[in-house]
Amino acid sequence: MDTIFNPLVGGLLIGLTATAYLLTTGRVIGISGIFSQLLFTKGRLLPFLFIAGLIIGGSAYGVLTEQTVAFPETRSPLLLTLSGLLVGYGTRLGGGCTSGHGVCGISRLSPRSIVATVIFMAAAIITVAIVS
Structure with a gap:
């Protein structure tokens, strides 16, 4: 039952949170935007x-x-920091992060978010196919 129940409840909570955030702030929810607000507003x-x-x-x-959850990461903290900064730059370049486009953009039928998602x-599928 947990294999069905946990994702279902998690998805419902994400949807409710995204809806509540949009209704209360007028902004779509996305972790890159929220993190940016935390730093720059x-x-x-x-x-x-x-x-x-x-x-x-x-x-x-x-x-x-x-x-x-095991965290077996043994890579350099500098490499992880650089990777995080590059992801942040990519989210700015792409007009939002995967969570913002995938959860909020698609639900609002945004063509830009549908294409981005x-x-x-596709990039994730290709990467897994190459790496695996």
Whole structure:
């Protein structure tokens, strides 16, 4: 049952959160935009609470369900930081992140988001095919 229940509840919560965020702020939800608001705008409380909620919610779920996730990453912290900065630059260049385009853009039938999501998915499929 968990294989069906957990993704279903997770998807519903993501949809409800995206809807509530849009209705209360007039902005679509996407982690790159929220992180940018946290760093570069004066109204930092809502982005801070959102990011804190992601961390606390994920941690609470892990504790309550007694699930752990191994983090076997042994790469250089400098390489990880550089990779993160490049991803951030890519999200600015692409007009948003995968979560913003995939969850909010497609639900609003945004042609730009539909094309972006198709490209994200195609790139991921090609990458997995090459690497695997």
